[in-house]
């Protein structure tokens with residue numbers, strides 16, 4: 001894919017939270033940002049040297065690092081009211097035209113709060129962002145469990161958008177730049193809750209995160225509690241592991257895919273022992289290729305998949321994993 | 331304790347949800363109360379039920395919707411769960427509202443309720459299953475000048491302080507704030523109750539209070555299509571997926587799956 005050249009001289013601010021690692025969702029946002037204008041980032045903490053090198057490679061000219069009031073420098077800096085205030089202050093400072101943020105719940109709230117205080121148009125969960133002939137920002141969205149595509153045009157000067165993972169393939173800039181870091185003062189005047197405790201989630205070492213993975217293998221009630229075959233296939237494919245809500249409610253896994261869980265749109269989704277309830281489909285139906293393994297030939301998930309295996313997942317998944325490992329020469 | 335629960339009537343997730351002229355088709359026969367609002371109603375009712383008798387008797391849970399007349403179906407369901415009052419804000423000018431227009435109307439209605447006495451808590455669900463934006467609770471809190479404690483999976487109210495546990499994408503957090511506040515609850519927060527016969531009967535005769543924008547001092551031009559900052563320019567159904575390839579596992583299903591992935595360069 002070649003990144004489209006912007007037709008206007010825009011400044012695009014990308015939310016980078018945390019700033020101690022660059023997730024693939026951030027790399028996607030930088031890639032989209034370059035197609036719209038000059039790319040800058042907003043951070044709530046100092047980016048590390050490694051992070052700055054990656055930002056440079058993706059064409060990020062400047063990182064605006066928020067200097068927060070003392071009561072917000074700790075765990076409270078990740079609160080949406082704080083991040084939203086930082087985004088709004090950064091827009092005022094840079095006169096930015098577009099703000100892009102990832103599609104996490106916190107980033108959605110922060111983006112909405114910034115858009116509110118700046119009078120900007122807001123699009124949540126864009127699956128693609130482009131400019132139209134008049135230079136307005138246009139976002140595509142997948143709605144109604146992936147059954148419809150809509151396009152929305154932002155009619156205000158400033159456009160604020162959160163973008164789903166796997167919207168584009170991240171691509172470094174043609175030429176790297178030297179990224180500068182500039183501090184700027186942020187005031188937080190909206191009432192904020194107190195953060196009594198915060199335990200960061202360990203990002204599972206070897207496996208990619210569910211939100212960002214290109215391949216996801218998910219297990220449901222049909223695993224009957226044994227996620228061994230699911231993780232075995234996931235590891236053979238270098239995939240993330242996911243689940244249905246029922247499997248999570250049973251305590252078999254910790255993250256579920258769906259309308260109220262994580263929304264994903266990977267290149268490949270494999271669902272095993274998952275019936276394909278509408279709530280689940282709403283979170284994965286936009287996947288490029290869908291494979292389902294289910295012992296019930298009438299399972300609704302078969303209606304929306306590209307490849308179906310009618311069989312027992314405990315047999316099918318390990319066999320598939322072995323074949324894939326053999327193919328890879330392991 | 332006075333609690334307001336904003337609720338929404340949405341097209342049923344199992345129905346044929348569709349657009350016409352870039353607008354969502356509202357078919358009253360194929361809609362329901364947004365399921366995630368049931369978690370909000372449940373949370374609100376439990377907070378009141380946990381109060382000492384005297385405070386409980388003086389408490390009120392109000393379900394609030396911004397919708398055309400079909401919004402009554404959402405309020406009726408809320409009555410069946412046990413809320414005391416139902417308010418519907420209806421105005422032709424509200425059609426086509428974006429997140430900010432909807433929030434402005436909700437906030438104005440909360441302020442009007444506040445004129446009768448303090449509204450201690452606004453409790454919402456985590457999202458509406460049609461739009462799935464999940465930003466209205468935070469916007470409503472900003473509009474009302476109250477702290478937002480969103481996506482709670484555990485909720486406690488004690489001596490005027492709200493404490494929640496929540497899962498964000500990055501962390502598990504415990505947040506607290508003094509009331510008044512805005513709370514949104516995740517679908518993991520509770521299991522909504524089934525309406526009992528007595529409440530179902532009582533819900534039939536409960537009066538719904540209907541307010542217009544004029545009652546709320548909201549300018550028509552600031553909401554609806556007129557005030558919206560985004561416009562939907564197209565809505566198209568996605569093409570159906572190509573024919574599904576089905577393999578019946580007779581001992582080689584896993585190998586067939588792997589070969590499909592290899593053939594399609596997914597490995």
Ligand SMILES: Cc1cc2nc3c(=O)[nH]c(=O)nc-3n(C[C@H](O)[C@H](O)[C@H](O)COP(=O)(O)OP(=O)(O)OC[C@H]3O[C@@H](n4cnc5c(N)ncnc54)[C@H](O)[C@@H]3O)c2cc1C
Pocket residue numbers: 219220221222223243244245246247256257258259260261262272273274275276277278279280283293294295296299311312313314365366517
């Ligand atoms: C408000 C609300 C929100 C919700 N949000 C979500 C959400 O975000 N995500 C979500 O996933 N769910 C959600 N749900 C729940 C959803 O409606 C379904 O109940 C759930 O997705 C079902 O999970 P499942 O497919 O694992 O289980 P089931 O529906 O029980 O399906 C299990 C499947 O496994 C198959 N099976 C059994 N044994 C085997 C075997 N040995 N090998 C192969 N196949 C086998 C069965 O044939 C069956 O099809 C929500 C529900 C509500 C009310």
